Every structure is written in C-alpha cells, then in structure tokens.
Amino acid sequence: GAGVSQSPSNKVTEKGKDVELRCDPISGHTALYWYRQSLGQGLEFLIYFQGNSAPDKSGLPSDRFSAERTGGSVSTLTIQRTQQEDSAVYLCASSLGAGGRITDTQYFGPGTRLTVL
Amino acid sequence: AQSVAQPEDQVNVAEGNPLTVKCTYSVSGNPYLFWYVQYPNRGLQFLLKYITGDNLVKGSYGFEAEFNKSQTSFHLKKPSALVSDSALYFCAVRAGFQKLVFGTGTRLLVSP
Numbered sequence: 001g002a003g004v005s006q007s008p009s010n011k012v013t014e015k016g017k018d019v020e021l022r023c024d025p026i027s028g029h030t031a032l033y034w035y036r037q038s039l040g041q042g043l044e045f046l047i048y049f050q051g052n053s054a055p056d057k058s059g060l061p062s063d064r065f066s067a068e069r070t071g072g073s074v075s076t077l078t079i080q081r082t083q084q085e086d087s088a089v090y091l092c093a094s095s096l097g098a099g100g101r102i103t104d105t106q107y108f109g110p111g112t113r114l115t116v117l
Numbered sequence: 118a119q120s121v122a123q124p125e126d127q128v129n130v131a132e133g134n135p136l137t138v139k140c141t142y143s144v145s146g147n148p149y150l151f152w153y154v155q156y157p158n159r160g161l162q163f164l165l166k167y168i169t170g171d172n173l174v175k176g177s178y179g180f181e182a183e184f185n186k187s188q189t190s191f192h193l194k195k196p197s198a199l200v201s202d203s204a205l206y207f208c209a210v211r212a213g214f215q216k217l218v219f220g221t222g223t224r225l226l227v228s229p
Contacts, residue, residue: 004160033216042222043207048215056215091160102214103149103168108161 002026004109006092012115013082021077021112023092031097032075033106034067038088046090049075050097082116089113119144119212121191123220130198131228138193138223140208149211150191152182155222156204167191178202198227 005024013019025032034046045059049069060066064082069075079086089111095104120143130136142148149168153161165176172184182193193206205224209217 006160031214035217043219045216045218050214059216093161102211103166105151105163105166106217107163108153110158110160113158 004092004094004107006090006109006112008112009110010113010115012117014117015084016081018078018080019082019114021079021090021114023075023077023094023109025073025075025092025094026107029094029096029107030072031095031104031106032069033093033095034075034077035091035093035108036088037091037111041088043091046077079114082114084116087114087116119210119218121150121208121210121218121220123206123208123223125223126221127224127226129226129228132200133197136195136198136202136225136227138206138208138225140191140193140220142189142191142208142210144210148184148191150182150184151209151211151217152176152180152191152193153207153209154204155207161207164193198225200227200229203227 007022030051032049037043047067048056064080067077091108091111093106093108095106122141151166152164155161164180165174167174167184175181180195184191203226205222207222208220212218
C-alpha cells in the first residue's frame with residue numbers, strides 16, 4: 001500500500017515568511033509524528049498526535065511552530081515568521097497506534113527540505 | 118532519559134565482507150530499539166526492531182541486529198556487504214509513546 005507522503009518535497013522561503021508543510025499518513029494509522037533533521041541538531045522530535053487526543057507538543061522549539069491534524073488523518077506543520085535556523089528537513093512518520101502501543105514501528109515519509117534565505 | 122549512542126561517524130568495509138554498525142543504549146525500563154537507514158535525499162526506512170524475546174533480530178535486506186543486555190548494545194550486522202548498502206544508518210530507542218530518540222547516525226561506505 002501507499003506509504004507516508006509529504007508535500008512539498010522542497011520549499012525555499014524568505015526569512016520572516018510563514019510556511020505550511022503537509023503530511024499524509026499511511027491509511028489506518030492513528031498515530032502521527034513530526035521530526036526535524038538538521039546538521040547541527042541531528043534528528044529531533046517535534047510533535048505527536050494520537051487519534052483525537054490532544055497532541056504532545058513537547059518537542060516544538062518555539063511558539064512560531066504549530067501543527068494540526070484534521071479528521072484524524074492529514075497533518076499540517078506551520079512555521080510562522082521563519083528564521084534561517086529553521087532550515088532543515090522536516091520528516092513525518094505514522095504508526096498504527098491502536099491502543100497507544102509503544103512497540104509500534106514508525107514509518108517515515110520522504111521529508112520536506114526547507115531552506116530559509 | 119532514554120538515549121542511544123553511535124560511536125562511529127563512518128564505517129568503511131569492502132564489498133563481500135561482513136559489516137557491523139555499533140549502537141549502545143541507556144534506558145530506564147524495557148528497551149525498545151530500532152534501526153533505520155537513510156539514502157540520499159530520502160526519508161528513513163525501517164530495518165528492524167527489538168521488543169523482547171530472541172536476542173538476534175532479523176530484518177530487511179539481509180540485515181540483523183544482536184541485542185546484548187549486559188553490554189547495553191544493539192549492533193547492526195550483515196554477513197556480506199553490498200555497495201548498495203552504502204547509506205546513513207540510525208539507531209533509535211522508543212522514549213514513551215510519543216517519540217523515538219535517535220543516535221547521531223553512522224555513515225556506511227562499502228567499496229567495490
């Protein structure tokens with residue numbers, strides 16, 4: 001079946017602009033995750049959605065970052081007033097998540113490469 | 118806090134030789150450990166995971182990993198390396214329901 005998809009694959013923006021990154025999880029997966037991959041920080045967790053529960057936002061680096069998940073499926077990560085340090089690859093993952101199983105495998109999308117000029 | 122360490126930034130091996138990519142972990146409670154591979158300009162691909170049971174875990178593309186509780190290690194192995202195995206490899210540990218904590222990655226270079 002189809003894997004996790006993300007769009008756009010590449011995004012170049014100017015400092016101070018807002019950007020939206022989209023993630024379509026694997027069909028039937030109730031858990032969705034956002035991570036950021038950058039040269040200086042490696043792979044870091046941003047936010048976690050489980051079904052209709054309130055998201056875990058503990059990894060968001062600042063209040064310029066927000067995310068929503070509509071209808072328990074598609075998710076959008078929004079970065080407001082982008083800064084150069086926001087340049088990174090943003091990865092989305094999903095897992096079955098039924099019952100919040102800690103052993104579930106997370107399957108990753110191809111990522112969105114964000115460049116802030 | 119849960120963490121993993123990958124002590125080698127890069128591993129070089131000749132095609133046909135066995136390869137090992139090292140990972141050690143530090144956890145409170147049961148360790149749930151994962152290996153992922155990343156090819157250039159691609160996302161992370163799942164290789165294998167250790168949850169419980171057999172210490173030797175078999176995964177995709179002929180890879181396997183050995184869980185060693187006494188040494189707190191979870192090394193990735195393959196009996197015979199291919200040039201196409203050249204990529205970036207990440208070890209990760211599950212930290213609660215919400216996230217994976219990743220190592221810094223090890224670049225594997227397999228020479229013909």
